[in-house]
Amino acid sequence: MQRRVHSRASVSWKPASFSGCRTTVPARCSSAQMLGIFGLPIPDEFLLTVAGALIREGHLPIGWTLLAAIAGAFSGITLSYVVGRTIGTATLHQVVHVSDASFGLAQRWFHRYGRWLLMFGYYISGRRGTALALAAGSAPLQYREFALFAHALGAVIWCLSFLTFRST
Numbered sequence: 001m002q003r004r005v006h007s008r009a010s011v012s013w014k015p016a017s018f019s020g021c022r023t024t025v026p027a028r029c030s031s032a033q034m035l036g037i038f039g040l041p042i043p044d045e046f047l048l049t050v051a052g053a054l055i056r057e058g059h060l061p062i063g064w065t066l067l068a069a070i071a072g073a074f075s076g077i078t079l080s081y082v083v084g085r086t087i088g089t090a091t092l093h094q095v096v097h098v099s100d101a102s103f104g105l106a107q108r109w110f111h112r113y114g115r116w117l118l119m120f121g122y123y124i125s126g127r128r129g130t131a132l133a134l135a136a137g138s139a140p141l142q143y144r145e146f147a148l149f150a151h152a153l154g155a156v157i158w159c160l161s162f163l164t165f166r167s168t
Helices: 024-038 044-056 062-096 100-123 128-138 143-164
Strands: 002-006 011-015
Touching: 024 062, 044 062, 044 143, 062 100, 062 128, 062 143, 100 128, 100 143, 128 143
Parallel strands: none
Antiparallel strands: 002 011
């Protein structure tokens, strides 16, 4: 059952039993983020947009929700990186089925532009986290450099932009 609150500026909603969920919702957000970034069909952008709206309405705490979203993004993309590092280029090359020349060109291209793709790739819908992190792990891109671009720059900026975006 939902209770509607009317105001002159906007109409908002609040589920009747939402008051006890201030800590469990961010934790679930973290798990969903991790699985979505890793490659399961979970709409990460929609999840963060709804969480941002709930923060704006005062239903979720921004600190815990932001921490949960970033932790989920970190863990999901790191899991993909570890899988890419573990399976290596030989296995990836066999699975993708491209010529040696094309695969070499893709590897050189990733060495040149891949760091920036890790940073801005969060904004590309689809399996961005899985594909980019697998490529980074198999490139091989050292974990320290991967973490700088994928975690410190990419995930934090992506989560902040969705959770703090305000429409007027």
